[in-house]
Amino acid sequence: MVERTDTNMKARVFVTLKNGVLDPQGKAIGNALHGLGFGGVGEVRQGKVIDLELKETDEAKARASLKDMCEKLLANTVIEKYEIELKA
Amino acid sequence: MKSAVIVFPASNCDRDAQTALKQLTGKDPHMVWHQESALPDVDLVVLPGGFSYGDYLRCGAMASQSSVMKAVKAHAEKGGAVIGICNGFQVLTETHMLPGALMRNADLKFVCRPVKLTVEETQSAFTRKYAKGQQITVPVAHGEGNYFADDETLNRLEGENRVAFRYAEGDNPNGSARNIAGILNEKRNVLGLMPHPERVVDPLLGGEDGKALFQSLIETLA
Secondary structure (H helix, E strand, C coil): CCCCCCCCEEEEEEEEECCCCCCHHHHHHHHHHHHCCCCCCCCCCCEEEEEEEECCCCHHHHHHHHHHHHHHHHCCCCCEEEEEEEEC | CCEEEEECCCECCHHHHHHHHHHHHCCCCEEEECCCCCCCCCCEEEECCECHHHHCCCCCCCHHHCHHHHHHHHHHHCCCEEEEECHHHHHHHHCCCCCCEEECCCCCCCEEEEEEEEECCCCCCCCCCCCCCCEEEEEEEECCCEEECCHHHHHHHHHCCCEEEEECCCCCCCCCHHHEEEEECCCCCEEEECCCHHHCCEHHHCECCCHHHHHHHHHHHC
């Protein structure tokens, strides 16, 4: 088991489809919202939020490591982009 | 031809691939568990269909990080043949052994039916027993088979004759770019495709249009 206590930084990673990549799920959500009477809804795009706890105190190191995680696993950079948010 | 079928947790077409290979090669393929770090001495590696690791994160994403995939990559780098069917195709794109990505079907529906394919390319170990332009019927069964790549990549695939199979005009089941159903890597020893040739190797199963793919491999690699 991965030790999950004793972490000193929290990160939130947003993974979303790149602009120009079709998002049929977002489209279906938009249609459903229109069906519910939310007529003012324009384009809808959906994505993922991944929360991570990190054993790291150095913000720059944490960012570099998160970027590496995104490139290697969390996002498929062929179709997705990512944003990293850090909370001490 | 000696072959291996990789078994991930939640692979579910591994037995189909095993049965097809046994029937056509007369030899039992090795069934290789995802935690193995070495492959037996084989000519062909099959990445079967299924829902490896429950499709967690993205289809094929977790499988691409498994220890056996390092060995599969090394096998391909040495020129060994690899075929990824359905989820296996998704694993190949996630490991960057093939370009592009397989996205959610355009209509969001899981599609499970026979589709008409056109054989686009016969200059490969996988397709030499087909005729160029031949129309075959092979079943698909997937929710995420919508092939996507940027225009530059698509142009390159077409320019280098690396589109092996296309969905016949009017029979694209998932919204794939340029009706692409299966592609080859640059060295032409890795093929990924969404349709299931291993399910049509016996008339009892409703067709034999997948047989020529395995016979091509047997002829090339045996």
